[in-house]
Amino acid sequence: MFSRRKRHDALPPPPLADADPEAVEVLRVWATPGKAQEVVLRPTWQDAGAWGLLLVDVARHAALAYQKEGRNAGEVLQRIREFFDAEWARPTDDPKDISDQHGTIP
Numbered sequence: 001m002f003s004r005r006k007r008h009d010a011l012p013p014p015p016l017a018d019a020d021p022e023a024v025e026v027l028r029v030w031a032t033p034g035k036a037q038e039v040v041l042r043p044t045w046q047d048a049g050a051w052g053l054l055l056v057d058v059a060r061h062a063a064l065a066y067q068k069e070g071r072n073a074g075e076v077l078q079r080i081r082e083f084f085d086a087e088w089a090r091p092t093d094d095p096k097d098i099s100d101q102h103g104t105i106p
Contacts, residue, residue, distance in 0.1 A: 027054070036093050059084075 031037035059080045063073040
């Protein structure tokens with residue numbers, strides 16, 4: 001009776017999702033301009049430090065995306081780092097567990 005509509009603004013899975021049967025989605029973020037974002041993640045790695053590697057990788061991918069739009073990748077990374085450090089020092093919000101609203105992640 002009730003079903004989730006497929007979001008037309010959802011990003012497509014990357015090629016690895018189809019190429020490797022062991023690949024799993026570990027992070028999904030939805031944002032609304034001017035409001036907080038919602039994050040769903042799967043604690044995948046035994047060593048939680050791997051999230052640091054992932055976050056740096058995400059920043060580099062963001063810089064590449066902005067570079068394709070004509071921005072300087074180094075300046076973009078600097079700005080990301082500036083905001084990362086500011087948010088680390090003085091968080092603007094607290095993480096909220098939304099798994100009850102959207103179902104748990106296996």
